[in-house]
Amino acid sequence: MDMHIIKEGLIEIQVPDFEKVSSEAPVFYNPVMELNRDISVVVINQYRKSLDHDITICDAFGGTGIRGARYSKEISGVKNVTVGDVNPLAVELGIKNMERNEITNVEVVKNDANILLQSNKGLFDVVDIDPFGTPAMFIQSAAANIRPGGLICISATDTSALCGTYHDPCIRKYGSKPLKTEYCHENGIRILLASIARNLAVNQKYLRVLFSHSTEHYMRIYAIVERGGKKTNQSLENIGFIAHCSNCLHREVFQGYVPKIPNTCPNCGENYSTAGPLWLGNLWDKEFIAEMTESIEDLTLNRKDEVLKLFNSCYEEADGPITFYDIHKLCKKLKISSPKLNDVMDEVKNRGYFMSRTHFKLTGIRTDVPLNELNEIIVDIKEKTLGSDV
Numbered sequence: 001m002d003m004h005i006i007k008e009g010l011i012e013i014q015v016p017d018f019e020k021v022s023s024e025a026p027v028f029y030n031p032v033m034e035l036n037r038d039i040s041v042v043v044i045n046q047y048r049k050s051l052d053h054d055i056t057i058c059d060a061f062g063g064t065g066i067r068g069a070r071y072s073k074e075i076s077g078v079k080n081v082t083v084g085d086v087n088p089l090a091v092e093l094g095i096k097n098m099e100r101n102e103i104t105n106v107e108v109v110k111n112d113a114n115i116l117l118q119s120n121k122g123l124f125d126v127v128d129i130d131p132f133g134t135p136a137m138f139i140q141s142a143a144a145n146i147r148p149g150g151l152i153c154i155s156a157t158d159t160s161a162l163c164g165t166y167h168d169p170c171i172r173k174y175g176s177k178p179l180k181t182e183y184c185h186e187n188g189i190r191i192l193l194a195s196i197a198r199n200l201a202v203n204q205k206y207l208r209v210l211f212s213h214s215t216e217h218y219m220r221i222y223a224i225v226e227r228g229g230k231k232t233n234q235s236l237e238n239i240g241f242i243a244h245c246s247n248c249l250h251r252e253v254f255q256g257y258v259p260k261i262p263n264t265c266p267n268c269g270e271n272y273s274t275a276g277p278l279w280l281g282n283l284w285d286k287e288f289i290a291e292m293t294e295s296i297e298d299l300t301l302n303r304k305d306e307v308l309k310l311f312n313s314c315y316e317e318a319d320g321p322i323t324f325y326d327i328h329k330l331c332k333k334l335k336i337s338s339p340k341l342n343d344v345m346d347e348v349k350n351r352g353y354f355m356s357r358t359h360f361k362l363t364g365i366r367t368d369v370p371l372n373e374l375n376e377i378i379v380d381i382k383e384k385t386l387g388s389d390v
Helices: 030-049 066-074 088-100 113-117 137-146 167-174 183-203 230-237 287-298 304-316 328-335 342-352 371-389
Strands: 005-008 011-016 055-059 078-085 106-110 126-129 146-156 205-215 217-225 237-246 251-255 274-281 357-358 361-367
Touching: 005 030, 011 066, 011 088, 030 055, 030 066, 030 146, 030 167, 030 205, 030 287, 030 304, 055 066, 066 078, 066 088, 066 106, 078 088, 078 113, 088 106, 113 126, 113 137, 113 361, 113 371, 126 137, 137 146, 137 183, 146 183, 146 205, 167 183, 167 205, 183 217, 183 230, 183 237, 183 274, 205 230, 205 287, 205 304, 230 237, 230 357, 287 304, 304 357, 328 371, 342 357, 342 361, 342 371
Parallel strands: 055 078, 055 126, 078 106, 126 146
Antiparallel strands: 005 011, 146 217, 205 217, 237 251, 237 274, 357 361
């Protein structure tokens, strides 16, 4: 197979020439995921600083070996990395790429991800699941074979299912009903986290989310896994449902597995649609994000500016309520054109409410202002703008 050389972070590897990113490629490599790998290096680097020992990492979907190679070269205190792939060509290429970079603490093996995790003689400190598609069938193995206090890093690229374009696959894979709304990508991450939390609970483990994001075609979560029956039970209290009114865009959150959810919207009387079960807990740890932002200057990242922009955005919205509004969709319901987003945000803040942008959507605003009052603010600002133009 034809190859070419790419440089990413502190490594230089061979990758196959292939016109389109696809599972049909002789060895899977996705250049678009460079940002994903940059973020992973920052997260794991910061996680390692919290420990008193060197870490073991499992990259269950190695491909060219680029992720495992970067973890070895760019994160201090890595004892060893196990890189797995079922494709013998990928294993061969991965071994060559480790030799090219003079990496000796990475073992590249041919194995199915589930078998690789389950056959480990000792638990991993970090388990990275980054498949082409859904991670659903690998979550239980990751949950069972992560060390208490360990870090799970899980990607999902089946966003059409998680975001509600296809309901049945989401129910089948994640045990949750999705919903196609303006905040469907946030719902998708919450569905993924709820599925992980339930799988962890089987092993009396629970998660503490450090960071999550939805970027381009994928979703990604990073969470610490702890053990304990009582706290696992408490963690499951973060699972519930979201009821959404497509007529007026009102939404409500209901905690629990069998909550009493009204059939109709209290604002306009139209029928509710529901999504869940999904994770209603935090999506970000603000202190951890601040620490990552401070330490990022010590790392060599090609996409550093984009990483910092994402960190800053998530930091700002971390204290906000569940779900957000799309200013354009609100204005469409109000049958007016959109005013300046900053004007709306400033007025909401002046009234003492929480307000931030959201990384999930460029026109999204995360706020706890009541919907009716938000609509009044938008209309008032629009009328004042029109009046000043006369």
